[in-house]
Amino acid sequence: MKRSKLRRIAGSGLVLAAVGALLAGGAAEATAAASGTVKTAGDPLNVRRAPTAGATAVKTVANGAGVTIDCQVNGSSVTGTYGTGTLWDYVPALGGYISDTYVFTNSDTRVAPDCGVGSGSGQCADACAGEAQYRSSDSHFLVYDTNSDGYSAVVAYWLKGGAGPFYVWNSGGEGTKADKAVTVPHGSWVFYKVCVANYTTAKPDLKSCSDGITDFAA
Numbered sequence: 001m002k003r004s005k006l007r008r009i010a011g012s013g014l015v016l017a018a019v020g021a022l023l024a025g026g027a028a029e030a031t032a033a034a035s036g037t038v039k040t041a042g043d044p045l046n047v048r049r050a051p052t053a054g055a056t057a058v059k060t061v062a063n064g065a066g067v068t069i070d071c072q073v074n075g076s077s078v079t080g081t082y083g084t085g086t087l088w089d090y091v092p093a094l095g096g097y098i099s100d101t102y103v104f105t106n107s108d109t110r111v112a113p114d115c116g117v118g119s120g121s122g123q124c125a126d127a128c129a130g131e132a133q134y135r136s137s138d139s140h141f142l143v144y145d146t147n148s149d150g151y152s153a154v155v156a157y158w159l160k161g162g163a164g165p166f167y168v169w170n171s172g173g174e175g176t177k178a179d180k181a182v183t184v185p186h187g188s189w190v191f192y193k194v195c196v197a198n199y200t201t202a203k204p205d206l207k208s209c210s211d212g213i214t215d216f217a218a
Contacts, residue, residue: 051075
């Protein structure tokens with residue numbers, strides 16, 4: 001049996017909705033993680049930093065390997081063992097996302113909560129060069145520039161209570177990574193988007209931003 005596609009809330013209203021949730025001091029309660037088995041034609045499956053086929057492959061996972069799915073999210077469309085779909089599974093033990101079209105579970109419905117809280121990584125939209133991760137253990141943003149597109153990769157983030165946006169830049173160029181500590185109180189929330197822009201000390205003109213991601217400082 002196999003899961004069906006899930007709905008994902010997206011669009012320009014997401015930032016306001018998420019910041020509103022932070023102002024209220026809460027987040028949607030998640031259900032338990034789920035187990036699955038990777039099923040390919042035999043080759044290892046790429047684990048991506050973000051839930052898109054164009055995101056950097058951080059490692060591979062073998063055909064037949066068991067995985068624990070922390071959450072699920074819609075990303076780019078992939079055709080795999082179980083057809084074509086946009087659902088991706090976040091697997092913390094692998095440090096990234098795998099396409100759900102290559103994962104078998106004992107259910108024909110989705111088995112894990114929406115990604116967002118604790119999922120920890122994203123890629124800017126429109127096949128641009130920005131990728132980023134929030135490391136909750138020590139409250140650091142890692143911002144990657146994966147190819148030459150004429151822009152700097154940047155994270156725009158907001159804190160609980162609506163403070164922000166603040167910015168973490170990677171203006172180092174293709175193939176570089178910026179690692180910056182940010183002040184997020186222990187146990188508190190951070191909401192962020194991954195974008196590209198021309199570097200500036202003023203308010204940037206953000207382009208190709210990802211959907212918002214909510215995470216927390218452990």
